[in-house]
Amino acid sequence: MxxxxxxxRFMRALRHQEPDRVPVFLMAMSIGAKEADVSMEEYxxxxxxxxRAQLNILRRYxxxxxxxxxxxxxxxxxxxxxxxYYEGNKEPPVxxxxxxxxxxxxxKLKLDMKKPGISAYxxxxxxxxxEVGGEVPIAAEVVQPITFATHVAxxxxxxxxxxxxxxxxxxxxxxxxxxxxxxxxxxIDEIKPxxxxxHCNRASxxxxxxxxxxxxxxxxxxxxxxYLTARKVPIWIVNNGGYPYLEMMVENYPVDVVNWWDRGTSxxxxxxxxxxxxHKVCLAGGLNQTAELFDGKPEDVEASAKDAIxxxxxxxxxxxxxxxxxxxxxxxxNLAAISPAVEKYGKYPLASSVTAKP
Amino acid sequence: MSESLxxxxxxIVKGEDELIVEEMEKAIRAGIxxxxxxxxLNDGMLALSQQYDxxxxxxxxxxxxxxAFKAAAELLKPLLDAKRGTDKALWKMVIGTVQYxxxxxxxxxxxxxxxxxxIECISLGSDVSADTFVKKVIELDANIIGLSALxxxxxxxQKNVIDALTEAGIREKVVVMVGGAPVSxxxxxxxxxxxYAEDAIKAPKVLKQILLSKGWM
Numbered sequence: 408m409x410x411x412x413x414x415x416r417f418m419r420a421l422r423h424q425e426p427d428r429v430p431v432f433l434m435a436m437s438i439g440a441k442e443a444d445v446s447m448e449e450y451x452x453x454x455x456x457x458x459r460a461q462l463n464i465l466r467r468y469x470x471x472x473x474x475x476x477x478x479x480x481x482x483x484x485x486x487x488x489x490x491x492y493y494e495g496n497k498e499p500p501v502x503x504x505x506x507x508x509x510x511x512x513x514x515k516l517k518l519d520m521k522k523p524g525i526s527a528y529x530x531x532x533x534x535x536x537x538e539v540g541g542e543v544p545i546a547a548e549v550v551q552p553i554t555f556a557t558h559v560a561x562x563x564x565x566x567x568x569x570x571x572x573x574x575x576x577x578x579x580x581x582x583x584x585x586x587x588x589x590x591x592x593x594x595i596d597e598i599k600p601x602x603x604x605x606h607c608n609r610a611s612x613x614x615x616x617x618x619x620x621x622x623x624x625x626x627x628x629x630x631x632x633x634y635l636t637a638r639k640v641p642i643w644i645v646n647n648g649g650y651p652y653l654e655m656m657v658e659n660y661p662v663d664v665v666n667w668w669d670r671g672t673s674x675x676x677x678x679x680x681x682x683x684x685x686h687k688v689c690l691a692g693g694l695n696q697t698a699e700l701f702d703g704k705p706e707d708v709e710a711s712a713k714d715a716i717x718x719x720x721x722x723x724x725x726x727x728x729x730x731x732x733x734x735x736x737x738x739x740x741n742l743a744a745i746s747p748a749v750e751k752y753g754k755y756p757l758a759s760s761v762t763a764k765p
Numbered sequence: 766m767s768e769s770l771x772x773x774x775x776x777i778v779k780g781e782d783e784l785i786v787e788e789m790e791k792a793i794r795a796g797i798x799x800x801x802x803x804x805x806l807n808d809g810m811l812a813l814s815q816q817y818d819x820x821x822x823x824x825x826x827x828x829x830x831x832x833a834f835k836a837a838a839e840l841l842k843p844l845l846d847a848k849r850g851t852d853k854a855l856w857k858m859v860i861g862t863v864q865y866x867x868x869x870x871x872x873x874x875x876x877x878x879x880x881x882x883x884i885e886c887i888s889l890g891s892d893v894s895a896d897t898f899v900k901k902v903i904e905l906d907a908n909i910i911g912l913s914a915l916x917x918x919x920x921x922x923q924k925n926v927i928d929a930l931t932e933a934g935i936r937e938k939v940v941v942m943v944g945g946a947p948v949s950x951x952x953x954x955x956x957x958x959x960x961y962a963e964d965a966i967k968a969p970k971v972l973k974q975i976l977l978s979k980g981w982m
Contacts (some may be wrong), residue, residue, distance in 0.1 A: 437918045478916075498865035499918060501892070563873070569825040570780065613964070647946075670886040696917060697947050702955065731947075734917035 408754055413471035414601070421602075421641060421663055421726040426550025429469050429716055429753030431745055432546075432691060434645075434732040436477035436743075437499055439464045448492040451481050451500050452523045461535055465543060467739075469746040471726075473539070474546040474604065475531045481524025483558045484587065486516055488522060500524065501753040503592065503670075507560035510572075513579035518558065518586045520593055522647050544601035546643065547594045552583045552627035554609040569619055569706070580627045580739045591634045602641045602664070603634065610652040620652055628660060636661050643691070645685040647731045647756065649676055657684050664688060668730030670695035677718035681725075689724045694745070696729040701737040705744035712748035720757055727753065777809025778816075779960065780829025782836045789840045799844045805923065808835050810878075812968040827867035827965075834856070838880070854910040856976075859901050860911035861889035863922035868915035871945055874965035875911055879939045882969040884909070895922070902939055903932070908981075909972065912958075914945040921950070925954040940975050 408428045411419070419422050419426035424462070440450035443452040443460035450457050461473050484490040487506030487624065507513050520526065536545050550558070556579055557565045568576040588620065600609055610624055643664040646653045649671045657665055657680075665684070669692040680690055693715020694700055699707040712727055719725040727749060733742070752758075766774075767793045776785040792802060813830045816822045858879055860872050868891065876886040889901055902910055910930070914924045923943050930936040944957040945967075953961035960975045961966035976982040 419863045428860070493865065499916075501865070562868075563828055566825040566828050569823075570829055612820045616820065619823050619825065687925075697949055698951065702951065732917060733945075734920065736921050 414544045417471050417544045417601070417726070420723055420726055421721065423686070423689065423757040425723040427722055427755060429474065429590065429749050431468070431708060432472040432726055432728045433464065433470050433742065433745075434474065434729065435461075435468070435470075435742070436475070436732055437465045437735045438733050440477070440739055442467065442596070442739065446494075447448075447499050447597075448494055451477055451492055451535050454527040454534060457527055457531035457539070458534035461543075462495045462538060463530065463540065463584040465735075468742050470547055472544050472602070474548060474559065475535065476524075476528045476548060477556045479555070481522075481528065481608075482548075482688055483555070485525040485590070486555075486559050486583070488559060492523075495503055501515055502558060505558075505564075507556075507562045507579060508513055508564070508606045509734055510575055512560075513575065513582055516579075516582050516586060518589055529594070529597045532600070535759040536599060537645070540599075545598060546604050547598050547600035547605040549587065549591055549631065549638075550606045551610065551624065552580045552587070552604070552631060553615075553624045554607060555583055556580055557609055566614075569615075569623060576623060584627050585592050585632045586635055587631050591631070592638070594638060595638050600640060602643050602647055603635050604643045605662075607634075607644055607652070607656065610646050610656065612651065617651070617655075620655070624652075625655070627660065628656070632661055634744065645731065647671070650691060654683075657688055664687055664691050664726065666691035666726075666730070667730055668695075669693065670698065671730055677715055677725075681719040681721075685719070685722070685724055689726060690719050691726040691728040693727050694729040694732055696731055696733055696737075700729060700741050701734050703741065705740050708741050709748040709751070712745060713752045716749075716753050720753060723755070767797070769795065770801060771804070774809040774812070777806055777830055777833050777837070778813050780826060780833050782829065782833040785833045785837045785876035786840065789837045791832045793840065795846070801879055802824070802837075802841060807894050809851045810834055815965045817966060820849070821947075827874065828895065831874065834877065854885040856909060857907040857913075858884050858909035858911055859889060859898065859904060859905060859907040860913070861885055861893035862913040863919050863926065864892055864894045865922065866891060866914055866919035868913070868945075871915060871965065872911060872913040873914070875944065875962075875968045878965045878969050879911075880974070882973075884969070884972075886911075895926040898932045899929045899935070902935060903933070907939065911944065911968075912941065912943045914943070914948060916945075917947045920947055920952065923952075925956065927935055927957050940972065940979070940981075942972060942975075944968065965973055 411427045416426040416430045439460040453581045460600045478499040480490045480502045488502045491503045491505035492500045641663040645666045647668040665688045805927040825952045842919045915921045942960045948963045958969045
């Protein structure tokens, strides 16, 4: 098959068609800064430094999709939290004071896209688009409202509201979604992303029961995703291990790609999801950010990549990725093992040994 | 079980931190034994934790129950102190979230669960440096240390604390437990921690096994 650009490759996978090979994506934010020898403070507040770090990841590891930013704190800052950017080291920024501490604060939440973190992020993504956007797809990001609420306010406060003052939490979530309209549309206008990553960290039965997630998660997720579908931007859901909510989201949301910690605690493995939802969504995963990527050897990474392609590669609709962000302690040689593994096992048409069902 | 104790157990499960104080005060005035009250509070937490294991309740329910437990246990403190006299708690745990990580929830829950088991817990909060952990272990003469990390980026700090304990020559005097969403048993083993619990509910059980295996119990 003729060699494709990353964009062609990615878009074919998204449409459940076979590209020339399995595309690769790494959520490599902190480690991107580390490998470019950029402090996290600089990375998160200087768009040029952030772009340089991500472009370094692109060139070094031959990924097929680029994102930016790091964590939630810089995004929450645009909604009124106080964020601390550690000076000169490799740690991501943190929220040191929430924006919503009491009932009346929720209604006063405001959006300021000129805050240092978010404006650096937008600048970085524009630089990346200008440099490689013709050939490499760009991902923008938004955090699901219930998850974002636990950053704009303290997690324990939000959890208590679920039981003690659900009406107030609904008011807060409605305000977040209202502000998301401007937030998302600004990012789309400025960055022109090829896809939007929708982070669903709190969609987990370790936090919320099905009833609680149905009441405080789903309705606000759907409203947020409507902003994206109205602008015809594909949606990539990241849900690191939140069984059974992963399936609820795939069944109910207008999702194009689903990415979860398939090598972690989730009982849903790539093979299961391919079987059940492979016709509906493109799957992303197969590499374990808490095991072989930082704790294994390059041959372990190669074995994981091969196994993932065996599980989900057939017919396209698969992107090789980790379940979540890559740790800064991940050895570069392990990340460097991904691209050769994909060249070896992930070229379409896949070898019969790779596609044979177990 | 008396009606009063039944009600107190239900109030723990429902996380009613104000109503439980009223009921506890009534029970204390009625002369119900401190031991029976404490057992009832523990039973309530245990019942809720079993519901949580079955995912019938969520974190909001656990948090409110922990608040109710704390409020109720606070009333028992003077009575317990009077009974115990000057005896110190046998087990003392220093707990905190490692440096550059400000997530507190996990350690808050673990602390509550440990306190339920009678272990004195001192929280150092979040973003705690390895040096501070070591200093506090020495200063407070703690024999257990709990290290929480909620980010893959901050997990290595758990190892830094263990290395600092070794450097200070006190590693063998303390049980080191690690936890947090990205942490696993494999990671705990790799960095030389004594134990790992996948959630707060299981943490006291894991600790007990470690103490038994070390012959400390």
